[in-house]
Amino acid sequence: MQTNLEASGMIEFFKVLPNLFSGGVYLTDPKSGQILFSNDFFKNNLGCKKEGKDCLESDLLTWVSIEDKESFQDLILSPNKLSDRDLISGDFRFQMPNETLVRWFQFEKRKVNIPGMDFTLHIVFVRDVTNEKTNEINIVEQIQFFLGLFENASVGMALQDWEGGYFRINPRFTEITGYSFQNLTDLNIKRIKGEPISEEEMEYFSFFKEGAEESRLTRKDGRRINVYRRISAFRNSQGKPDFYYVFLDDVTEKKQLESYQLHSQKMETIGSLATNIAHDLNNYLQPIHVFSQLGKEQITSGKFNQNQVLDYLEKIRMGADNARSMIHRIIHYSKSKNEHSVSKIDISSVVESTIPLLVAGLPKYVEAQFEFYKSPLFTKVDAVQFSKILCELTSGGILVWDDRKRGLVQIQTLPSDDVRLLVSLEFSGLSLPSLSELTTLDLVNFSDEDFQWTGIHLINRYVKNWGGEFYLDKPDPMTLKIFIYLPLEEALPVANLYPSNREPKPVDVWSEISKKKIWIVEDDEAASEAISFVLSQKQIKPKVFSTSTLALNQLSEEIPDFVLSDYRLKEMSGLILIRKIKQSNPNLPAVLYTGNMDGLDAEELSKEGILVRSKPISVDELYESILLSFGFL
Secondary structure, eight states: OHHHHHHHTHHHHHHHHHHHOSSEEEEEOTTTOBEEEEOHHHHHHHOOOOSSSOOBGGGGGGTBOTTTHHHHHHHTSOTTTTTTOSEEEEEEEEOOTTOOSOEEEEEEEEEEEOTTOSSEEEEEEEEEOHHHHHHHHHHHHHHHHHHHHHHHOSSEEEEEETTSOEEEEOHHHHHHHSOOHHHHHHHHHHHHHTOOOOHHHHGGGOOOOSEEEEEEEEOTTSOEEEEEEEEEEEEOTTSOEEEEEEEEEEOHHHHHHHHHHHHHHHHHHHHHHHHHHHHHHHHHHHHHHHHHHHHHHHHHHTOOOHHHHHHHHHHHHHHHHHHHHHHHHHHHHTOOOOSOOEEEEEHHHHHHHHHHHHHHHSOTTEEEEEEOOSSOOEEEEEHHHHHHHHHHHHSSSSSOBOTTSOEEEEEEEEEOSSSEEEEEEEEESBOHHHHHHGGGSOSSSOOTTTOOOHHHHHHHHHHHHTTOEEEEEEEETTEEEEEEEEEOBOOOOOOOOSOSOSOOOOSSHHHHHTTSOEEEEOSOHHHHHHHHHHHHTTTOOOEEESSHHHHHHHTTTOOOSEEEEESOOSSSOHHHHHHHHHTTOTTOOEEEEESOOTTOOHHHHHHTTEEEEESSOOHHHHHHHHHHHTTOO
């Protein structure tokens, strides 16, 4: 056979062939299975190196892995496989001697017709495809692994096409949404056909921006749940999304737990706040209780010092005023309005109203001390926001307290110069690491851009918006001072809420007012008795109604000239009652007083002739309100 090849000149061709093909090449006789020629790549990689002996194609079976022996013998070693085709090919695993890893080889066998020979030979091309097959196997394994994760994931996963239709969802997705794959498919078909779909159902086909968000989702059964949703797009070579990957997790229980924890924290803070408020109220009630008892004993005995009794009454009044002022400040702070209301206010009163909240938020090992300027310091700020700033600065959220030592914060209000006031805070007992960070800052004139602490950054913005300045100073490594400068304003005159084009004021205004029909609508007997007693000191005998119905029924007999009503009545609000009475007397002046002014626009109500006052209303404020209502102020 070798002589026939040489005679035909084919041997020269096979010598050149390896230069044209980078893999292995061998020529075989299909009848005998003898390898007539092979190149070096084939010999070096597949082990056919028999010296002086013929190599048989069947010898390769020795190295074929057991998983592929049968298919290798059927495709490559079967002499009749090429009888009805021009090419057979296959990929096979080989376990070579002294090698631990399996190698993959691709075999391509073709028929070769040699000139001058009356039979056909087979030529086989062999390529080492180990890397390609390994990558392919890895990809398949990764796909299988991904599909396993996809199907068994503890979170919902789904694939959406570019129109929003679902073509794959995992079991957890159906559990979260209540919709099966068939349900979503049917809904998508209805959507494409233009058939009616509810807004809740349409939500499942809406396009969402790529990224993550927490939102509310309506399940199939109508129940609303909290979900965490992440949308990612798989894009093609042109950068357009081929499909969307939807990650969905039910965080309803997590939200409920967070809400419960937040509620617990709030309740703990409220408990601490209530303790401080109770402590302050006890301080205010103490002189009321003591001096009222002393005054009663002196008067009962018939032997009393008038000046001493008057002194007792003054101390009682001061205690009541302090308690009333504290309640007003707490109500003002607790308002749930989000809008920022900048108004002229005494800065010392703002700081004083913050004391219960500030003390409640301080760690137990930190003491707070306050010093207020003796005269009012008026400035224009958002009082609630300023109180929150003080709480944020002292609570440890921005400046960290060192729990290994006693801490102290001293807050002082004082005038800085003719045009500015100063609120200063001095801290000792802060954590040293937090203080060390301040050394990298320009503590006198820092800018918004280079200041890295977000909380301080926002506080600085608020102060700037109020026309003020915010500074930090470290006089020594253990102390930090904060200076808040605000514009100092003169006190503004009290605005006259009613037109001044009235009749001249009489000499004895209370004598004139006592001739009017005065109504009091109050469902608390003690409160109505107290107000009636105060008015009786001005010779006014009011009519008192314990319900709004009784007051409305009285309209059939007389129309009042003035009404003082509590806002929160059982049958209807005091505001509705006053407006109903105004239908009979459109010019009716009225005072509406309440413990919580949320939802009441005092400025708009004043245009209706209704003054709004806070409970408990003081004697002076009651008299002033009546005089304003009748135009005597």
